Amino acid sequence: MEFGVSNGLLSMNKQGGSMNKLILYPTEADFHIAHQPAFIETLRQMGFIGDLFTQRKRGGYLVGSNFFSLITFLGCLPFVPIEPTNEGEFCYIDISPIQKEAQFLASSRLREVRCPKCRNEEKNWQQVVAQWIEDKKNFKYECPKCGHYAPITRLNWKRKAAITRWAIEVHGIYESEAVPNDSLLQALKQQTDVVWDYCYQSEENKS
Numbered sequence: 256m257e258f259g260v261s262n263g264l265l266s267m268n269k270q271g272g273s274m275n276k277l278i279l280y281p282t283e284a285d286f287h288i289a290h291q292p293a294f295i296e297t298l299r300q301m302g303f304i305g306d307l308f309t310q311r312k313r314g315g316y317l318v319g320s321n322f323f324s325l326i327t328f329l330g331c332l333p334f335v336p337i338e339p340t341n342e343g344e345f346c347y348i349d350i351s352p353i354q355k356e357a358q359f360l361a362s363s364r365l366r367e368v369r370c371p372k373c374r375n376e377e378k379n380w381q382q383v384v385a386q387w388i389e390d391k392k393n394f395k396y397e398c399p400k401c402g403h404y405a406p407i408t409r410l411n412w413k414r415k416a417a418i419t420r421w422a423i424e425v426h427g428i429y430e431s432e433a434v435p436n437d438s439l440l441q442a443l444k445q446q447t448d449v450v451w452d453y454c455y456q457s458e459e460n461k462s
């Protein structure tokens with residue numbers, strides 16, 4: 256359940272969790288909710304999340320009764336089971352604890368980052384992230400090509416990174432295999448007064 260934080264970078268928890276996740280996150284990096292339990296209860300009432308479960312090193316919420324009308328699987332059928340399995344991945348939901356400050360969550364597949372204005376590829380994005388970590392409050396990205404200034408959250412991370420204090424993680428979803436429906440994003444916005452977006456995390460198979 257907890258993030259592995261090293262040097263301010265938030266990495267996936269390799270012991271528990273899944274290798275592949277859909278991440279829903281508020282687009283204001285510093286945003287957090289005053290009362291997370293009420294928010295979680297709303298997700299339950301919507302049928303997005305179901306019962307709590309723990310299984311070995313995994314824990315979270317089973318998918319709720321309305322899950323498949325809030326998330327669209329783009330293929331024919333979801334590839335992963337929605338019931339706990341002893342081996343391999345299954346689809347469940349985890350709501351991360353709220354971190355003290357925004358963290359950078361990146362997929363191992365993150366390669367390409369672009370300026371939100373001129374689409375220039377920022378090849379030194381790792382350096383950009385390091386600079387942001389140094390001074391999160393005052394950091395502004397300056398595009399070397401067009402001179403556009405942007406907060407780090409506005410760079411085009413190609414849905415492979417998020418900058419946030421907390422997130423909803425839907426485990427067992429492969430990159431681009433499923434997308435949140437507008438009704439889900441709208442409901443999250445209504446609950447929190449901020450716009451939500453999504454990205455994917457995946458861990459590359461080393462073999």
Ligand SMILES: [Zn+2]
Pocket residue numbers: 370371372373374375398399400401402403
């Ligand atoms: Zn630019």
